[in-house]
Amino acid sequence: MKLKEDMSPLLLQVFRSVVWVYSVITFLPWYVLSGTNASQSRAKRIKACSVSGRPAGPYRSVNSVQQLVSALHESVDTLDKVFEYAARHFPERDCVGTREILSEEDELQPNGKIFKKVILGDYQWMSYEQAFRAAQHFGSGLAALGQKPQCNIAIFCETRAEWIISAQACFMYNFPVVTLYSTLGGPAIAHGLNETEVTHIITSKDLLQSRLKAILLEVPRLQHIIVVDSKPTSWPGMPRGIMVHNMAAVQDLGAKPENMAKPRVHPLPSDIAVIMYTSGSTGIPKGVMISHSNIIAGITGMAERIPNLDENDTYIGYLPLAHVLELSAELVCVSHGCRIGYSSPQTLADQSTKIKKGSKGDTSVLKPTLMAAVPEIMDRIYKNVMTKVEEMSSVQRTFFVLAYNYKMEQISKGYGTPLCDRLVFNKVRSLLGGNTRLLLSGGAPLSAATQRFMNICFCCPVGQGYGLTETCGAGTISEMWDYSTGRVGAPLVCSEIKLKDWEEGGYYSTDKPHPRGEILIGGSNVTMGYYKNEARNLEDFFVDQNGQRWFCTGDIGEFHPDGCLKIIDRKKDLVKLQAGEYVSLGKVEAVLKNCPLIDNICAYANSDQSYVISFVVPNQKQLTALAVQNGVRGSWEEMCNSPIMEKEVLRVITEAAITANMERFEIPRKIRLSAEPWTPETGLVTDAFKLKRKELKTHYQDDIERMYGGK
Template sequence: MGLRPDSSLQYLLLFPVYLIIWLWSVISFLPWYYITGAGQKRVQSSRIKAKSTTSRAEGPYRSVDHFESLAKEDFPGKDTLDKLFNHAVERFGPSYCLGTRDVLSEENEVQPSGKVFKKLILGDYKWLTYNEVDTVISEFGSGLAALGQKPKSSIAIFCETRAEWMITAQACFRRNFPLVTFYATLGEDAIAFGLNETGVTHLVTSTELLETKLKNVLPHIPKLKHVIYVDKKRMSTEGYPAGLSLHSLQSVRDLGALPENWERPIVKPQPSDLAVVMYTSGSTGRPKGVMIVHSNLIAGMTGQCERIPGLGPNDTYIAYLPLAHVLEMTAEISCVTYGCRIGYSSPQTLSDQSTKIKKGSKGDCSVLRPTLMAAVPEIMDRINKNVMSKVQEMSYLQKTLFTLGYKYKLEQIKRGYDAPLCNILLFRKVKKLLGGQVRMMLSGGAPLSPATQRFMNVCFCCPVGQGYGLTETCGAGTITEVADISTGRVGAPLICCEIRLRDWAEGGHTRDDKPNPRGEVLIGGPNVTQGYFRHENNDDDFFTDENGQRWFCTGDIGEFHSDGCLQIVDRKKDLVKLQAGEYVSLGKVESVLKNCTLIDNICVYANSDQNYIISFVVPNQKKLMALAKQRGITGAFEDICTHPEMEREVLKEITEVAVKIKLQRFEIPVKVHLSPEPWTPETGLVTDAFKLKRKELKNHYLHHIERMYGGK
């Protein structure tokens, strides 16, 4: 944390605090130790979690909790997604299922820069019970069938994360309509490509996306006949292709509720039937549609749920990540299966400080008070920096107390213990930023830095699990156990799959590496999907072994530790060889440098015919402006970012952090370009999971690459 008392006098003033914490620790340790079962948790943390099914160092590695055979389903006989939901309705019928906040008012707020931000005041959550959701699903599915949607014919959804997304998905699962999913932030060309490739005739969307993104491309999608918008607004048909029909979700429900449509027989899916074609946002090239059958999703969710202890009706999950991402979709289907409540949100309304929440009103976390939450590292890094920014604004005494408590609790966590007094006195307010009830967080989509993971552990008083999986494996691969106190690792293989390593000699990673074997991560099991839709290169990424088990080649480089836990150490595409022969892992360098206080986001770039690396940085506006003021530099944020002295200051901090973390000399960026515009999925420079799109970033900053490498 970097804060120290400035003199012996200040230390003496704080001595009573040290003494109180020490006395409390001595008095409370033994009762706390036995009441909370801390000793047993330490044993669980250090136990062997997975082992090789052979004597070979490369594996395959399998969870010791399901070593004899891989698990395929949690509820015997519930082998399709419609059966899972029907089972949940039978068990939890009158309980709350899906919740959405009403927009009470909205207003435009003009910023000093002249930009206009829309601010919202939202009401309480309004809930649909499991029984009510079941009725809506039945009516909507019946209405889609009445509009000509056929079993085993694909239907597309292009929509933001909201209750209607999940209702649409469940209606499709029930009637065996394979669901084609697209990120709401995909560009027009990518959407048109996917809709034409799958040949869908029906599309579910929102009025906003229909007007802003779809309207221009609809004339180029000749097979599309029906568009269903989920909002309650009235839509004008003016400007849309003549052969296209627009319907509201309510009108389709009304159609489905008519006796002649309601009584039509339902063609139910089989486990081997296609459930979803999920188009990845794609960090490179055109998006690819991953074909996922019912049995794949059920196997993946069985593995994921086994790592979330106590999942059930007492849990509330906050849903704000893109539902077109496999992490969010499987998380929500799992929550519904186990009787949890799902409250819908968005990154712009998540907390009281979120960009769309009017100052003084409540964000979604404060109202919903979730117990479970998924996040991508980018979101956690933002939370980390926001909290630490508040700490820096505290008085010296408050800041020192916070730092003292943070360091004390951090040491306790590293030993496998906790610090209840610090939780009550210091971290209660921080915990309330996410509602105060979160009992577990799961991070996925990209590597989470150890520093951010520890920060979330300490300040939000809950375990932070790190997961590893891909769309091609239904998001399932590994998840850290709740009791695991290590950082930087992604846990042991889930009970639904096994993992082995394949030598990658070119990159210097093999089974003979010391102290642990390394290689490309291959995931095998019933959760491995059927390949890419109409793609001729499936054999390069997927294969079936002699036992009939499917495997996916991830392109990630992993290392298995002695307790059977996996650590992702590299990615083939992120590894660049410099002119002198050194390999630089771009992802590793970026993960480390995100700890710089002046940096909100960073992309490291390396040209293989050069002997040094460069970087593009989205600086933290508040920190950079404050630093500029100290240096006597004035102007708008855009002007500050182009000032040579500010580039030097950011590069200086990058170098200091890199040296402290012990990066190699050739891994430290030599030049930097500061970008005043943040990278969001809307800009097309990052995916919906906030992964960098390296090709797009390279093209976007081509002029600056040439400048920093001396070309211009």
């Protein structure tokens, strides 16, 4: 992505001359002192190779060619030992932190809606030793309430310190943890609780009142609800036979000498640690059985890809802990003594929706060095910053664009730009606290434009990763020295990857210039399978002649000569049109999502039709400006329902598609604009913001029939 300049030629020439003189004077000393030569060598080196010599693989990291690595620390083979290791080595270090709520108030918006705004104080920290004791007492208290080893217990709670302490308590006492997204609907929650035969559930006051209470009669085995909030202490209106406890009261019960004296059953590496219900982009959620050894192998692979990871790092936790990306990231941090400060998408930055104007968001206070994000969040940051750039004066905008393009050119060569970073990008970098040294992206493909933008404006590498719940989130992560875009890096040291030919899609390991095929991941991080779903286990998992366990991902990838993987398609996203052309819906969405006018898009095609259609969530600012140009007035809903605006947006989309060299049959012929953004709360996307195609199809069924001529 090259940004356009708009300044007088003379001023441009002066600026470029100054940059050239500065580069000449500073290049040699900077090159010698910064270690750039070593970084360039690392970026260009072979990162993985086919251990069989065949183009299909399997491919392994050059650091684990002889043997895959699955041990984090010596003799630390279960998750309770990981926490014990951390408490023993970093007892006084900060472990988990939560910001104090100083005040809350309702703020009336211009559209009449009321938003709740908060003013937050500093982070209050619990040390590793304190967190370990809290978990120990809580686990003992759960046992006193009748929770048995190897019997499932559910955590249905927002991301917060109490979530991870509860999970650590369960790991200590060998209670398999059933995780459920806080945004799941009632039937999905009831399904997960009933399928796993849960008798005890850990939740929050808000979720108990808003979601759980309504389905309690549908979960007959449930006996105990533990609420992590301190208040209230009484819960009227609960069904008979269900007792509600506060977390603090359970910890007090567990701390009693007679309960602490009872021997606990330590887990084995092969025991189930977590049954993680995926948010499910199709159908009802599936429970993935993850053993202690699976998770430890996964976090071992991830930790190896983060250079200099130690107790001096600070991680900000705000993604759903019921998602494998966040849980794995936090366990990586715990295993190395990092501190974890908790946040939420509504309080993350100074401009976040719940932060009162003039007060500080969580990143400004915490100043994290490490952060995980899903592409949807990075796309939002990218579009927000670029909108502000458009609002700058001509001179300011041109200097920003020149600096952006100059830095893009330099980092593509492996060089840094310390002066540009300090003078131009420091303000953007401060949006994430100013200390971020590594951003990890996962959950869905990250566009090249957004990845390059984050590299440049936040002055830190973006490690794009690839993994699934079925592989503990572990598969690949790009190295921090690799500034290429669109790739997900080489296999982690815990995994190996091979490609399987997919004839229907036309992908073969013999393809030139790169071998292509369905991605199969093998290693100790490959999970035990789906809970009570043997048919899917036989379909998606297999064990080879060497005893290695494999998972068939359904994703299509290609290996590059340096051993890095690129995701290029997905089997489930492939639709055959009436004339026989195959359309990858994911590819259409990935290309068009880069259009500034689009916040989100879902491509759709029927096999008995000859063209693609799309549902589009437009960017409010961009669409409003386009409406003014076309003389369309009215509310946001009226603009989105306007046939004139549909036609105009389709024109812009078509131009973007042609510029991106999309095939004629891939370009959407008709669209439907959605005034409502797609969030996990609407049920149209998962907690990782992946599209739920089945739900979107149902939601827009009338529009599908209209666009295909049925209505």
